[in-house]
Amino acid sequence: MNNMNLEFQTQPVDMNSWRLPENQRWAFQHMAEILPTATISRGDGQVAQLPEGHRDLDSVILPPVFAGEVPMSVGSVMATTETDGWMLLHRGQVLTEQYFGGMGAGTQHLLMSMSKSLVGAVAGALCDSGILDPEGQLTDYLPELTETGYAGATVRELLDMRSGIDFSENYLDPAAGIRKLEEAIGWAPAKAPGPTGMYPYLRTLERKTAHGGVFEYRSCETDMLGWICEAASGSSMDALLSDLVWGKLGAESDASVGIDQFGTAVFDGGINATLRDMARFGSLFLNDGLSLTGERVLSSEWIEQTLAGAPDSRDAFADSPVDNLMPGGMYRNQMWFPYEGSDVVLCLGIHGQMVYINRPAQVVAVKLSTWPVPQDPARLFPTLRAFDAIAAALLVEVETASAPTPSEPEPSK
Numbered sequence: 001m002n003n004m005n006l007e008f009q010t011q012p013v014d015m016n017s018w019r020l021p022e023n024q025r026w027a028f029q030h031m032a033e034i035l036p037t038a039t040i041s042r043g044d045g046q047v048a049q050l051p052e053g054h055r056d057l058d059s060v061i062l063p064p065v066f067a068g069e070v071p072m073s074v075g076s077v078m079a080t081t082e083t084d085g086w087m088l089l090h091r092g093q094v095l096t097e098q099y100f101g102g103m104g105a106g107t108q109h110l111l112m113s114m115s116k117s118l119v120g121a122v123a124g125a126l127c128d129s130g131i132l133d134p135e136g137q138l139t140d141y142l143p144e145l146t147e148t149g150y151a152g153a154t155v156r157e158l159l160d161m162r163s164g165i166d167f168s169e170n171y172l173d174p175a176a177g178i179r180k181l182e183e184a185i186g187w188a189p190a191k192a193p194g195p196t197g198m199y200p201y202l203r204t205l206e207r208k209t210a211h212g213g214v215f216e217y218r219s220c221e222t223d224m225l226g227w228i229c230e231a232a233s234g235s236s237m238d239a240l241l242s243d244l245v246w247g248k249l250g251a252e253s254d255a256s257v258g259i260d261q262f263g264t265a266v267f268d269g270g271i272n273a274t275l276r277d278m279a280r281f282g283s284l285f286l287n288d289g290l291s292l293t294g295e296r297v298l299s300s301e302w303i304e305q306t307l308a309g310a311p312d313s314r315d316a317f318a319d320s321p322v323d324n325l326m327p328g329g330m331y332r333n334q335m336w337f338p339y340e341g342s343d344v345v346l347c348l349g350i351h352g353q354m355v356y357i358n359r360p361a362q363v364v365a366v367k368l369s370t371w372p373v374p375q376d377p378a379r380l381f382p383t384l385r386a387f388d389a390i391a392a393a394l395l396v397e398v399e400t401a402s403a404p405t406p407s408e409p410e411p412s413k
Contacts, residue, residue: 016189021372024351025084025101028110028370031272032256035187038238038265040246040255040273048250048280048292053093062382062389077386078367081379082352084109085275086367088387090394092283092292097275101370108256108272109368112349115257115271116222118245118281120334122229122237123159124302125244132232134159138224141231149207150224157211158225159333162316166208167218169322171350171374177205178219181268185260198223198264214319215331219268222334226267237265249284250293251277269349275366278347282355282364285335285345306333307342307359314340325377338384346384350374354383361391361398 018027058075087097126132167177182188184201258270289298313330328340336346347355352369
C-alpha cells in the first residue's frame with residue numbers, strides 16, 4: 001500500500017472556495033468539515049475481506065491508439081491525472097492499492113456523480129422487492145408532480161436519463177441548470193433569487209421534449225429518482241443506502257452524503273466513501289448482485305437487464321444531443337457502458353472519479369481524483385485505457401494458465 005502525504009491544507013475552505021482547483025484535493029477528502037452531511041451506516045455486518053496479492057501494475061504499457069504515439073505506462077497515467085488513490089481487484093484479490101496527497105485507506109472521498117450509481121442500486125433493490133415499479137409513472141409516487149415538467153415520465157426514464165426535461169449539464173456555464181441546482185442546495189453561493197432546497201428546485205423544471213426519447217446526461221434525473229425512492233419507501237436516502245446497499249456490501253467504513261438545507265440528500269453527486277468500499281460496490285456487478293461476503297444486494301435479474309440494456313439503449317445514446325465520446329456505448333440504470341457490448345461497465349464522476357468493472361477479466365478498479373476541470377477527455381480516456389490494458393494482460397494470464405497442456409507423443413516401439 002503506497003501512501004504519499006504530499007499536500008496539506010492550511011487555509012480555511014468553505015462553501016465559497018471548496019471548488020477552487022487549489023482547494024479541491026483537500027476539500028474532496030474533508031466534505032463533512034465544509035458542508036452538512038448525513039451518515040450512511042455500514043451497520044454491524046461482516047466486513048468483506050480483500051486478500052492481498054500485490055503486483056507491479058505501474059509498468060504495464062498501454063497499447064498505442066495511433067502510429068507514433070509515445071508509449072504510456074499505467075504508472076505515468078496515474079501520475080499525470082491528479083490521482084488521490086487507485087486500486088485494482090482481480091477475482092477479489094488486491095493487486096495494487098495506492099494513495100497520494102494525504103489520502104489513506106480510511107479516507108472518505110467525494111464521489112461526485114459515482115453517487116448516481118449508488119442511488120441506482122437503491123432503486124434496483126426497491127424494484128427487486130416490488131416497492132418500486134420501473135414502468136410506473138412518477139406521479140404514482142408523488143402526485144404533486146402533476147403540475148411539473150416531470151408529469152408523464154416513468155421511473156425507467158429516470159434510471160436511463162431519457163426524460164424530456166430541460167436541464168443543462170454544462171459545468172462551464174454559470175447559468176446552466178447544474179449550477180443553479182448547486183445554488184439551490186447550498187453547495188454554492190446564490191447569484192440570484194431562486195428556490196431553496198433540492199425538492200423545491202426540482203419542481204421548477206420544465207419539459208422540452210416528449211419523455212422517453214434520446215439519452216441526455218442530466219443530474220436532475222438522479223435527483224428526481226432519489227426523491228421517488230424516498231416517496232415509494234417512506235425512508236430517507238441515507239437510511240435506504242445503509243439498509244439496502246452499504247449495510248449488505250461488507251463495507252468496512254461508514255459512508256456519508258451531503259444534504260441540503262432541509263436534510264435532503266444530494267442524490268446526484270454528494271456521497272463520500274473510501275476507495276476500498278467502492279471496490280466492494282463494483283464487485284456486485286461481477287458477482288451478479290452478490291457482495292463479497294455472499295449476501296444478496298441486487299437480484300441477478302437486475303444485473304442482467306442492466307448489462308443488456310433496452311433494445312434501443314444504444315440508439316438513444318448515439319442520438320444524444322451531446323457527444324458522449326463513447327461510440328457504440330449506452331447508459332443504463334445509472335451506469336455507463338463505454339463500448340459496444342457489455343463487457344466493461346463504469347461508474348463515473350466529474351473531476352476524475354471512476355469505478356471500472358471488466359466482467360470477462362474479473363477486474364474491478366477504482367480511481368479517485370481531483371482534476372482541476374470537471375470533464376477532461378485527455379485524462380478520462382487514458383485512465384480507461386490503463387484499466388483496459390491491465391485487464392487484457394490478466395485475461396491472457398488466466399487463459400494461458402487454464403489452457404490444456406498438449407499431450408506428449410507416445411514413445412515409439
